[in-house]
Amino acid sequence: MTATTPMERARGANVGSGFWGRTSVRVTVVLIAALWSFPTVGLLISSIRSPNDIRGSGWWTTILHPFETTWTLANYTDVLSANGMFNAFMNSLIVSIPATIIPITLAAFAAYAFAWMRFPGRGVLFAVVVGLLVVPLQMALVPLLQAYNGLGMTGTFLGIWLAHTGFGLPLAIYLLYNYISQLPKDLFESAFIDGATHFTAFLRLVLPLSVPALASFAIFQFLWVWNDLLVALVFLGTDSEVAILTARLNELVGSRGEDWHLLTAGAFVTMLLPLGVFLALQRFFVRGLLAGSVKG
Amino acid sequence: MATSNSTVRTLGALAGFVAAVGVLWWGLWFLRLPDGPERMIARIYRLVGADASASLVEQYGLTPITAKLIGAVVAIAVGVGGVWLLLITVNLLVDRLGQRFESIVRPWIFVLPALALLGFYLVYPAVRTITLSFTDRAEGTGFLENYRFAFTDPEMLTAMRNNVLWLVVGTTGAVVIGLLFATLVDRLRREALAKTFIFLPLAISMVGAAVIWRFVYYWRPPGEPQIGLLNGILDFFGKEPFSFFQTAPLNTFALIIIMIWLQTGFAMVILSAAIKGVPDELLEAARIDGASEPQVFARVIVPSIRGSIITVSTTVFIAILKVFDIVFVTTGGKFETDVIANRMFRELIRFRNAGRASALAVILLVAVIPIMVINIRNLRRQGVGA
Amino acid sequence: MRKTRLIAMLAALAMLAAACANAPEGAEATDAPATTEAPSEAPETTEGTATETTEAMVPEGPYEFLARAQAGEFAGTSVEVLGQWVEAESDNFKASLQGFVDATGIEVTYEGITDYETVLTTRVDGGNAPDLAQVAQPGLMRTFASEGKLVKLSDWINMDQLSADYIQSFIDLGSSDGDLYGVFYKGDLKSIVWYPVQAFADAGYSVPSSWDDLVALSNQIVADGNGSPWCISIEHGDASGWVATDWLEDILLRTAPAETYDKWVTHEIAFNDPEVLEAAEYMKQIWFAPDFVYGGNTGINATFVGDTQTPMFDAEGPKCWMHKQAAWIPSFWPEGTVAGEDSSFFYFPPIEEEFGSPVLGGGDQFVMFNDRDEVRAVMEFLATPDAAKGWIEAGGFVSPNQSVPLDWYSTYPNDELASILQGASTFRFDASDTMPAEVGAGTFWTGMVDWVSANGDGAEDIFARIEDSWPTG
Structure with missing residues (x-):
């Protein structure tokens, strides 16, 4: 029943036609994935900041200035x-x-x-x-x-x-x-x-x-x-x-x-x-x- | 000899059935005992002759963690194993029936467990809801009072308008993006990873999602550091912050985006599974005929998974029809963002007006009829009932 | 997350008011309706019950079932209590009950849940009601009572003792159609304004003692270029708007006789009565005056209730200076700020002298769904000062029971609240919690939000719309 198709993986690279097709597919995929995970990344970063910091500055600022925030696992503990x-x-x-x-x-x-x-x-x-x-x-x-x-x-x-x-x-x-x-x-x-x-x-x-x-x-x-x-x-x-x-x-x-x-x-x-x-x-x-x- | 063989099998099936019922019965009894795990371990110790250990357990009990683990194993074994045992033994019994009876009885053995539960958990409440929707809290206002309210109250009309927006924009958004992503990612090497990103929102509880979107839409006065991403971006470009939740009609779209974010993962998973079911031969044949990838998508993939697209659209549509928690935890329906289900929830719980809430529920039930017609037509096409 | 939870502390204040109110005798004259004033009745009752107070604490007290329970009659039974206090508050409540549990052998299980509203109403309708439940809105209590879901307490409880321990307002708020269904356990006071003590002193500002002072001080702060005088915001998800209803109610109590307030609550006068619109005009003087509120009207609608006061603690000095909110708000302040040091509160000043210094409050009562002897015993216990002792000692709690000895309230902020209540002339319960939920937790909230969106315009239309929504049944 479960006949594996050996060609499967080989054809995997066959997305789109040619280099530009493949690249545009990849870019779109990465773009959507990034858009979808942005809010969650914000949550993740916020979960390891102190309550005052969460309320004091945007979570994305920690990416630009990682040493200006107090990282803590206190929320998790x-x-x-x-x-x-x-x-x-x-x-x-x-x-x-x-x-x-x-x-x-x-x-x-x-x-x-x-x-x-x-x-x-x-x-x-x-x-x-x-x-x-x-x-x-x-x-x-x-x-x-x-x-x-x-x-x-x-x-x-x-x-x-x-x-x-x-x-x-x-x-x-x-x-x-x-x-x-x-x-x-x-x-x-x-x-x-x-x-x-x-x-x-x-x-x-x-x-x-x-x-x-x-x-x-x-x-x-x-x-x-x-x-x-x-x-x-x-x-x-x-x-x-x-x-x-x-x-x-x-x-x-x-x-x-x-x-x-x-x-x-x-x-x-x-x-x-x-x-x-x-x-x-x-x-x-x-x-x-x-x-x-x-x-x- | 055939007869005796058959008798043995019948008896075996019967014995199995009795055993299944017995196991279920014992398991459910066990789960209700506060000291079930202790008793069970003590019994086992006695069986193997370790009476001293048994007394110890009876006297001091188990550590809470051990007791909980044992309880969990038994619960899961009983819940899952019990159902399977029952179904298998009942079917073995049906095998013993004559062929004529077998073909009459078997379909019901397959569907009845599900139908019985549905009847109890959904049909009965639905019937009660319909009845309730014709009773008004205030006496003597007529049996259509709740519907009169639903179709004349200005807040309700806003809610209905919003619901239409939600259904059109939300369903389209989630299904189209889900389909696009499922197709694009289908043959990428990092497919699983890419899908995880889209799936992620589904795994987050509603309370978690509310916090997440607070960090996207939150408004702070100009000059304060913005902690909402969008206003952070506006701030970066030197623009005034914008209060996304409070400004109608844009706020409804801000909320719909949350729903799309949540539902796209669902659409993507189902459609991705469907795309994997499209036979390679069809794709190869199209490609050999010189079709470009977009053409393959439009002419081969989409028609092949048409049923799945309808299924997903229906499911997302109904989920959006019932949406209330997103609205409830963000704006609570204020600023002209109310939707029918949120109003229903507030009427039922906060205002304790079950009649009005029921009328709104019935409106939702009726709203789904056109979708059901499409579905049934589609089933006919596939040959159901043939 | 909801208003009901926020209000929980109000009732306590009322009892404080009563307890502390060997009140200014002069205040009594101004207050007509017997049902509602705290202080005017308090003097007599407090004195009259001095002995009973001590009685309530010994086993052979005035409560029959409590006495039987303490004699061990109900040992081994159990009583289920449902409430919305969780975590620390839940621990405090359980601690308050521990003495009773130990003494009687009745197992009291308390379940605190945050999705309280849904679970309680579903369980009541589903025939699986808890024995006792905490209810923050008198409106909800009356609905349950009219549906026949509640046990009538007045049939068996010692009403004389209750009247001695509680001011009539609380007995009325626990009653429906003349029968008692609820006993108040916890109170909260809304008529207080938080301000940054040190910064106030540094800037040479003094605590205002009249509405005119308050407005003048606000203008002063603007003129001094010190930022916005007011921290106001009402965003609270589903419950957005309740902060505004509290303001309107507090102002109405100061610009109209208390009877007007009572008639407004019971809909004997229209929701958009001219007196109410006048109160709204006063509210506009602060809420919608240019530069008065931090963040303007957008800020009012868009800022979470728990974040309202945060700008007051800005490192560069207060960005807003006054915040009218009940005494639970410090739990939302940024870490490291201390109530009583970084910010303390003053009493929301009178407006028209003749109406004196009213107090707006709220509170939680317990209602009873299942009638068993041991449940009666727990209910009776909850009506005694002993039931409040553990929580008062843990802090942040004021009991509506006026027989609670004053010296139990020796810590901040209980002591400060007590002194405000001593000066109060009238106590009234939060109107929006007492009105039918369609209005009090529906159109009233929505209307306030819309009014803020319109920056204070169109009050007539908005209030007329709320009036139209008053349920007819």
């Missing part, structure tokens, strides 16, 4: 040494990992069924699923919390996994459907001739072939869950036993936001893991998974 940080980090992991994998699993099954199986109401159901993307989260919280109380699910990890799953499913199904439905038809035909059921076809063909789509959705869902504050506060609470990282960080800045410089360091601390997930999963965005099969 303040954030990392705060009480309950380790617990909060572990809780975030406990919440995020199942809340990423469960929706992907369910969505992959559903997307496959919508794309390749026949059952009554398929088109309507699919339209409804996608339409649910637009339901605002805030409107859903109160009825769900009422139901959770009845079921005794408030404050449990199961409750928050399922909540994140429910909220993430429409996007997951939509994105995965978009990918899975475009897999070549002949793949399935030959598999079924070989006696595969839909279940085995799903496990052995579709899942491996959909790795790029699965990986990209995993990235987004993980990010979303990891950075979520509202759902966690409502369904999980802030009791230090279960409080997650964002809730803990949010408290650090004080009731009136007086320690807002800690936000700079806090933002980077929370960013590290999602960034790692992105880098790790990025290698699944590979060409050639479908090599040899022309699209149907």
